[in-house]
Amino acid sequence: MFPRSKACGDVLTPRAVRQLRDLAVEPDDLGWHRLGAVRLERGDRSLELPWPSHDGAATFAVVARRRELDVTMLDLAAAAGAEVRSGHDAVEPIVTRGFVRGAIVRSPGGALHDIPARYVLVADGANSPFGRSLGTFRTRRWPFAAAIRSYWPSPHTDDGALHLGLDLRDRAGAALPGYGWVAPVGDGTVNIGVGLLSTARDFKGTNVAHLLDGFVAQVADRWQIDPAGSTGVVRVGRVPMGGSVQPTAGPTFLVVGDAAGVASPFTGAGIDAAMETGRMAADVLHDALADAGPTALQRYPRLVADTYAEQYQLARLWGRVLGRPAAMTRVTAAAVRSRLVSETLLRIMSGALRRDEFGAPETVARLASTVLPLAPEA
Ligand SMILES: Cc1cc2nc3c(=O)[nH]c(=O)nc-3n(C[C@H](O)[C@H](O)[C@H](O)COP(=O)(O)OP(=O)(O)OC[C@H]3O[C@@H](n4cnc5c(N)ncnc54)[C@H](O)[C@@H]3O)c2cc1C
Structure with a gap:
């Protein structure tokens, strides 16, 4: 149901901004707050750098509350001719002779009815009950993330950098594979949250709400916030990642x-990858509906793999390695000291490694991928 309160850091990366602009949506016109830089912070050290340039992406990110982004996207779809049915639930697929031919949908009043379709696009988010009923599954040994966020009033709501705290620790003080963020929203508040990779040693025993409390206390002075004065609902969610489904x-x-x-x-x-895959799927479906027929759909997995497989393989490896406190400590300490390491991290984080270039960050990323697994334990 829209507008909704989705657990989200509200940060649209430069790749997401590019997708918006390609749809003729100019974030500045909507008053969405620009973030021109990323500030990495660990202990009393911090380093600020611009978003890495990449492949036609914007050179800035924006912060947009999800209800605003969702409404903007729905309005665009409606303007392009889509019939938007708010509050309807896709309950199960219509399957005819083994082929999916639409969905059985529950309306807000509870009535069930069929929506037939030649092709179906599954976009039901992290848990994806509709996708599961069609046989999609998540590779369980690949990492996922648990994340949590809320909002606090802050006089620094117009700060122009996304703040990333690289010093998350468990109760025993060991470094955790995750980070805290402060995203200035530009509307009098900041969105503060914490994300933790499932590669953390004691992932199941780690309470992300406690991590958020700890992180908020850490940044309270710098952002002049009252830790007890959160204005939004605290929301938590899980994110399947890295092509794991x-x-x-x-x-x-x-x-x-x-x-x-x-x-x-x-x-x-x-958000960026959701928009990008949505666009790839739309291209493929356009061809299928125009004249190519269902075989066009088989192009889609290859498009997805060509776009993400290499970057995601590298990032998954890093994620696994950073699950080890010694490696996490070493990498984050280096990140706030060295521009090269921080740029490398930022390129991996934002999916901006340049595939055909062997610029310094790309070389460092590949070298480190082979060296880091060998780093001794703490
Ligand atoms: C705490 C947290 C912070 C995050 N911060 C960021 C961030 O700052 N930047 C970023 O890029 N990403 C962030 N993410 C990840 C981001 O939220 C998701 O990757 C993104 O929302 C994926 O978009 P989606 O459209 O695939 O799924 P969703 O945004 O989850 O949308 C799925 C939609 O499908 C609907 N739906 C589900 N089932 C049905 C059904 N049966 N019938 C009809 N509708 C259905 C849902 O109601 C929902 O509206 C964060 C995630 C979390 C948990």
Whole structure:
């Protein structure tokens, strides 16, 4: 149901901004707050750097509350001719002779009715019950993220940098594979949250709400916030990542966004990949409906793999290695000291490694991927 209160850091990465601009949406016109830089902070050290440039992406991110982003996207769809049915639940697929041919939908009043379709796009988010009923599954040994956020009033709401705290620790003081963020929203508040990778040693025993409390206390002075004065609901969510959900296509359906587990395996950010996969799926479906027929759908998994497989393989490896406190400590300490390391981290985080270039960050990322697994334990 829209508008909704979705657990989200509200940060649209430069890749997401590019997707918006390609849809003729200019974030500045909507008053969404620009973030021109990323500030990495660990202990009393911090380093600020611009977003890495990449492949036609914008050079800035924006912060947009999810209810605003969702409404903007729905309005665009409606303007392009889509019939938007708010509050309807897709309950189960209509299957005819083994092919998905639409969905049985529950209306807000509770009545069930059929919506027939030649092709079905599955976009039901992280848990994806509809996708599961079509046989999609998540590879359980690949990492996922748990994340939590809320809002606090802050006089620094117009700060122009996304603040990332790289010093998350468990109760025993060991470094955790995750980070805290402060995203200035530009509306009098800041969005503060914490994300933790499932590669953490004691992931199941770690309470992300406690991590958020600890992080908020850490940043309270700098952002002049009252830790007890959160204005939004505290929301938590899980994000499947790194292409961990398969298959992404069937004979008559495609799977996009979190339902396809395409969020970044390093950060859990997935609005950009949801928009990108939505666009790839739209292209493929356009061809299928025009004249190519259902075979066009089989192009989609290859498009997804070509776009993400290499970056995600690298980021998954890093995620696994950073589950070890010694490696996490070493990498984050280096990140706030060295521009090269921080730029490398940021390129991996934002999915901006340049595939065909061997610029310094790309070389460092590949070298470190082979060296880090060998780092001794703490
Ligand atoms: C705490 C937290 C912070 C995050 N911060 C960021 C961030 O700052 N930047 C970023 O890029 N990513 C962030 N993410 C990840 C991001 O939220 C997701 O990757 C992104 O929302 C995926 O978009 P989606 O459209 O695939 O899924 P969703 O945004 O989850 O949308 C799925 C939609 O499908 C609807 N739906 C589900 N089932 C049905 C059904 N049966 N019938 C009809 N509708 C259905 C849901 O109601 C929902 O509206 C964060 C995640 C969490 C948990």
